[in-house]
Amino acid sequence: KKTLKDLDVKGKKVFCRVDFNVPMSEGKVTDDTRIKAALPTIEYLSNHGAITILASHLGRPKGEVVEELRLDPVAERLSDLIEKEVVKTDAVYGNEVNEAISQVSEGDIILIENVRFEAGEEKNGEDLVKAFANMADYYVNDAFGAAHRAHASTTGVAEKLPAAAGFLMEKEIEVLGKALENPERPFTAIIGGAKVKDKINVIDHLLDKVDNLIIGGGLAYTFVKAQGYEVGKSLLEEDKIELAKEFMKKAEDKGVNFILPVDVIVADDFSETANTKEVGIDQIPADWEALDIGTETRKKYAQVVADSKLIIWNGPMGVFEMEAFANGTKAVADALATTEGYTVIGGGDSAAAVEKFDLSDKMDHVSTGGGASLEFMEGKVLPGVEALSDK
Ligand code: 3PG
Numbered sequence: 001k002k003t004l005k006d007l008d009v010k011g012k013k014v015f016c017r018v019d020f021n022v023p024m025s026e027g028k029v030t031d032d033t034r035i036k037a038a039l040p041t042i043e044y045l046s047n048h049g050a051i052t053i054l055a056s057h058l059g060r061p062k063g064e065v066v067e068e069l070r071l072d073p074v075a076e077r078l079s080d081l082i083e084k085e086v087v088k089t090d091a092v093y094g095n096e097v098n099e100a101i102s103q104v105s106e107g108d109i110i111l112i113e114n115v116r117f118e119a120g121e122e123k124n125g126e127d128l129v130k131a132f133a134n135m136a137d138y139y140v141n142d143a144f145g146a147a148h149r150a151h152a153s154t155t156g157v158a159e160k161l162p163a164a165a166g167f168l169m170e171k172e173i174e175v176l177g178k179a180l181e182n183p184e185r186p187f188t189a190i191i192g193g194a195k196v197k198d199k200i201n202v203i204d205h206l207l208d209k210v211d212n213l214i215i216g217g218g219l220a221y222t223f224v225k226a227q228g229y230e231v232g233k234s235l236l237e238e239d240k241i242e243l244a245k246e247f248m249k250k251a252e253d254k255g256v257n258f259i260l261p262v263d264v265i266v267a268d269d270f271s272e273t274a275n276t277k278e279v280g281i282d283q284i285p286a287d288w289e290a291l292d293i294g295t296e297t298r299k300k301y302a303q304v305v306a307d308s309k310l311i312i313w314n315g316p317m318g319v320f321e322m323e324a325f326a327n328g329t330k331a332v333a334d335a336l337a338t339t340e341g342y343t344v345i346g347g348g349d350s351a352a353a354v355e356k357f358d359l360s361d362k363m364d365h366v367s368t369g370g371g372a373s374l375e376f377m378e379g380k381v382l383p384g385v386e387a388l389s390d391k
Pocket of ligand 1: 019021059060145146149369370371372
């Protein structure tokens, strides 16, 4: 795979796909992590005399112009961060964009409009692919977060122009790839989140790789039920109980420690103000629900993390959005922040949790991918990455 440094970009037009799909509220960017993560590539291009044409999606406008999903607030934030004007166009392609490109100089940066305003983006439509390819001499993909999508700006255009991975894309693939292919041991994965359904493939794949698999969050209770305990009103996927048993069997066969909660915080209502108590895993009352892992479980998980050389974390341990049920997730975040092992946060909710506890800086790698990191950890080849390797 080519990287950015293999391209001689001076005086060249570079179509650079980034993932600026960032949280916004009232016309302002509320979390600029993804913008900051793309700066090394953008600054490299600019400093090396390229004309950079940035492209991103924002939200899911489904081929129509949605005013609230325009990229102007993103252009503003980017411009503040790089201390340089960013030319934002209201169109994705066409006269306005061509005009803008013809007027800028080497080192300048253009941000075209939300590519998902065009129906051709998600369809990887030939016309849009051509329009993108005609804008530039080179294609650079730095949008790891969107690499699991085979769209016009992530795969289509990669086939039409000399293409390379940006620095963020390179780093994400290197860190996640190394973790899965050549892990330092003991290697521990922590999988949380609400549903077994969403984590089937990742659990299955990781069972072939790890020494310890720690389970937390809502999905844990289907496993707890499979162990033979009652889970009261906790989240339960009846149709996944058999699968949970199979996973535990697979772990045993492979010599993987499959680690489940031994105590939990139960609540009599799904609310911040519910009555709560801590109980052993065999003591969940029939009309209460478990919403976080308990004290003993936290200690146990923290010990495993402390003893590991490599830890990958995807998915919260409880309903961390509510203060009353955030302690389990916080304990795991703290354990990762203090371990000497190499820590990888697999994006999405766990990245949000680490950010909320102000511990992002203490992690070795916080992935900018949500769905993309998950699919990567499932062992899938991401189309956006594959499109670059073909070159
Ligand atoms: C993400 O936020 O995970 C990526 O930007 C992909 O967004 P999408 O799920 O709308 O394709």
